Amino acid sequence: MAIQGDVQENILSTKKALDDLGIDGTVTDVKTADDVKKLDGLIIPGGESTTIGQLSLVNSSLRIIKEKIEGGMPVFGICAGMILLAKTASDRVVGKTNQPLLDLLEIKVERNSFGRQRESFEAEIAMDSISIPKFRGVFIRAPSVSELSSDVEVLSKFNEKIVAIKKGNIIGTSFHPELTSDVSLHKYFINLVKNSKN
Numbered sequence: 486m487a488i489q490g491d492v493q494e495n496i497l498s499t500k501k502a503l504d505d506l507g508i509d510g511t512v513t514d515v516k517t518a519d520d521v522k523k524l525d526g527l528i529i530p531g532g533e534s535t536t537i538g539q540l541s542l543v544n545s546s547l548r549i550i551k552e553k554i555e556g557g558m559p560v561f562g563i564c565a566g567m568i569l570l571a572k573t574a575s576d577r578v579v580g581k582t583n584q585p586l587l588d589l590l591e592i593k594v595e596r597n598s599f600g601r602q603r604e605s606f607e608a609e610i611a612m613d614s615i616s617i618p619k620f621r622g623v624f625i626r627a628p629s630v631s632e633l634s635s636d637v638e639v640l641s642k643f644n645e646k647i648v649a650i651k652k653g654n655i656i657g658t659s660f661h662p663e664l665t666s667d668v669s670l671h672k673y674f675i676n677l678v679k680n681s682k683n
């Protein structure tokens with residue numbers, strides 16, 4: 486999704502992951518509802534969830550994205566992207582935020598859960614259940630999942646906070662895999678897309 490945020494980084498990581506897997510695929514940037522209709526999978530990048538949500542609401546792509554994901558299209562929400570997947574979002578300082586969300590997962594997300602920009606950090610993350618035991622997590626004004634329903638799987642926690650989740654073809658991370666050279670999460674996502682087409 487190329488409305489705002491870490492778009493080019495995700496395009497590069499996804500292309501590298503396709504190469505590593507030896508899979509022939511097309512990576513495109515997506516802005517409009519018509520772009521969304523053609524997709525087999527969508528990455529919603531990190532950036533500013535209020536901006537991405539508001540602009541995609543205005544150009545009607547938000548509604549089409551929701552329909553496609555409800556129809557089974559895999560989606561990978563990164564940081565701001567994970568916030569957009571949630572039913573409700575609040576900010577650690579200002580409380581409940583009134584922002585457009587996709588409401589695809591029964592989760593509540595706390596924005597800026599680890600502090601503001603200057604509190605950005607990197608930490609080692611384990612996601613054993615998807616066979617990624619070691620991953621360098623880059624956290625930038627990162628959210629965490631503060632409430633979730635029992636059908637949402639916790640993939641990883643850091644400092645007791647939930648930082649990676651999965652439900653069916655939907656995955657979300659608080660951290661930014663596109664800012665490391667490790668493309669294992671992008672590869673995992675591509676396999677979700679591939680399997681959803683079989």
Ligand code: GLN
Binds near residue numbers: 532566625
């Ligand atoms: N704090 C941002 C938001 O609430 C997310 C930060 C990020 O994506 N790196 O949208």
